[in-house]
Amino acid sequence: MRRLDEQLDFVREVGRLKSVLRQTVLADSGRAENSAEHSWHLAMMAITLAEHAPAGTDLARVIGMVLVHDLVEIDAGDLFVYADQSEHDKQDVAERAAADRIFAILPAEQAVAMRRLWDEFTERRTAEAKFARALDRLQPMLENMAVGGGTWLRHGITADQVLAKVELIEDGSAALGSYAREMIGRAVATGILQPPRSRKEDQLDG
Amino acid sequence: MRRLDEQLDFVREVGRLKSVLRQTVLADSGRAENSAEHSWHLAMMAITLAEHAPAGTDLARVIGMVLVHDLVEIDAGDLFVYADQSEHDKQDVAERAAADRIFAILPAEQAVAMRRLWDEFTERRTAEAKFARALDRLQPMLENMAVGGGTWLRHGITADQVLAKVELIEDGSAALGSYAREMIGRAVATGILQPPRSRKEDQLDG
Numbered sequence: 001m002r003r004l005d006e007q008l009d010f011v012r013e014v015g016r017l018k019s020v021l022r023q024t025v026l027a028d029s030g031r032a033e034n035s036a037e038h039s040w041h042l043a044m045m046a047i048t049l050a051e052h053a054p055a056g057t058d059l060a061r062v063i064g065m066v067l068v069h070d071l072v073e074i075d076a077g078d079l080f081v082y083a084d085q086s087e088h089d090k091q092d093v094a095e096r097a098a099a100d101r102i103f104a105i106l107p108a109e110q111a112v113a114m115r116r117l118w119d120e121f122t123e124r125r126t127a128e129a130k131f132a133r134a135l136d137r138l139q140p141m142l143e144n145m146a147v148g149g150g151t152w153l154r155h156g157i158t159a160d161q162v163l164a165k166v167e168l169i170e171d172g173s174a175a176l177g178s179y180a181r182e183m184i185g186r187a188v189a190t191g192i193l194q195p196p197r198s199r200k201e202d203q204l205d206g
Numbered sequence: 207m208r209r210l211d212e213q214l215d216f217v218r219e220v221g222r223l224k225s226v227l228r229q230t231v232l233a234d235s236g237r238a239e240n241s242a243e244h245s246w247h248l249a250m251m252a253i254t255l256a257e258h259a260p261a262g263t264d265l266a267r268v269i270g271m272v273l274v275h276d277l278v279e280i281d282a283g284d285l286f287v288y289a290d291q292s293e294h295d296k297q298d299v300a301e302r303a304a305a306d307r308i309f310a311i312l313p314a315e316q317a318v319a320m321r322r323l324w325d326e327f328t329e330r331r332t333a334e335a336k337f338a339r340a341l342d343r344l345q346p347m348l349e350n351m352a353v354g355g356g357t358w359l360r361h362g363i364t365a366d367q368v369l370a371k372v373e374l375i376e377d378g379s380a381a382l383g384s385y386a387r388e389m390i391g392r393a394v395a396t397g398i399l400q401p402p403r404s405r406k407e408d409q410l411d412g
Contacts, residue, residue: 011254011255012352014247015234018235018239026225028221036246036247047270063249067249067250114253146221
C-alpha cells in the first residue's frame with residue numbers, strides 16, 4: 001500500500017470522532033458536544049492561553065496532544081469525568097486497545113510518533129501534558145458556566161468534586177487554576193453548582 | 207479588564223463555531239458537518255500529511271491557519287465553495303467585518319497575530335497558506351467520496367467544477383493534487399460525480 005494511502009485511510013478513520021458524543025451540552029444549540037469539536041476548542045485554547053503554561057513549554061507538542069487525545073474514543077466512547085474508579089479502569093483498558101488499532105493505520109514511524117503523543121497526554125508527567133490536561137479539564141467547566149449548570153446540575157455534581165479537578169488544572173497552569181477556582185466560587189454563589197458536601201453537612205448541623 | 211479575562215472571552219466566543227453548519231454531510235451520522243469539527247479534521251490532516259508540503263514549510267503556521275480559518279463564519283456563515291462570484295464577493299466583505307470584530311476580543315498583540323494568520327490563509331501567497339488551503343479543499347472531497355456523492359450529487363456539481371478546485375490543491379501539494387485527481391477519476395467512473403460538461407456535450411453530439 002502506498003504511504004499516502006495509509007495516511008489518508010487514517011485521516012478518514014479519525015473523522016469518525018465527529019460522531020462520539022460527550023456529556024457537555026452546548027449553549028448555542030442545546031445539543032451534546034462531540035469529541036472532534038471539543039478537541040478543536042482545546043487547540044484554540046492552547047494557542048490563545050499559551051503564555052499561561054510554565055516557561056519553556058513546547059506549544060507544538062501541546063497542540064499535537066490535544067488534537068489526538070480523544071481519538072481512542074472512536075472505539076472506546078467518551079467516559080464522563082465524574083464516573084467511578086471501576087469505570088475509569090475499564091475505560092483505560094479499552095482506550096489502550098483503541099490506541100493500538102487506530103495509530104497502526106499510519107505508516108510505522110508516524111504511528112509511533114502519534115502514539116507517543118497520546119501516551120504523553122495520558123501519563124501526564126511532562127509540563128506539556130500537564131498543560132494539555134489542564135485545558136481538557138477547564139473547557140467543560142466553561143461550557144457548564146455558559147449553560148448555567150449543564151452536567152453539574154444534571155448529575156448532581158458538588159463543588160468538592162469539581163475542586164478535585166481544579167487541582168489538576170493548577171498542576172498545569174497556576175493562572176488557569178486560580179481562574180477555575182474563582183469561577184467555581186461564582187457557580188456555588190449563584191446556585192448552579194451545589195456547595196461542597198462538607199459545607200452542606202455543616203449547614204445541616206448548624 | 208484582565209488579560210486572561212479577554213482571552214477566555216475569546217475562547218468562549220470561538221466556541222460558537224460549533225453551531226456553523228457546512229454543506230458537507232458526514233458518512234457516520236448523516237448530519238451536516240460543522241465548521242469547528244471540520245477545522246479539527248484539517249489540523250489532523252496537517253500533522254498527518256506534513257511531509258507532502260513543500261520542503262521548509264512551517265507546520266506550526268499551517269496548523270494555526272487551519273484552526274482559525276473559519277472563525278469569521280461565526281458572523282458570516284459558511285458559503286458553499288461552488289457558489290457564484292457575486293455571492294463570494296459579498297461573503298468576502300462579511301468575513302472581513304467578522305475578522306475585525308472577533309479577533310479584537312483578544313489582547314491587542316494577540317489580535318494582530320491571529321488576524322495575520324487569517325489574512326495569510328485568505329491571501330494564499332505563502333507555501334504555508336497554499337498547503338492549508340489545499341487541505342481545506344481536499345477534506346470535503348474525501349467526505350463526498352465516503353458518502354457516495356454528497357454535495358456533488360445534491361448540487362449537480364460536475365467533474366470540471368471539481369477539477370478547478372484540484373488546481374488549488376496541486377498548488378499547495380503536488381502529491382495531494384495527484385491523489386485528488388485520481389479520486390475524481392474514480393468518482394466519475396463510478397457515477398457519483400457527473401463527467402465534465404465538455405465530455406457530456408461530446409457524448410450528446412456523438
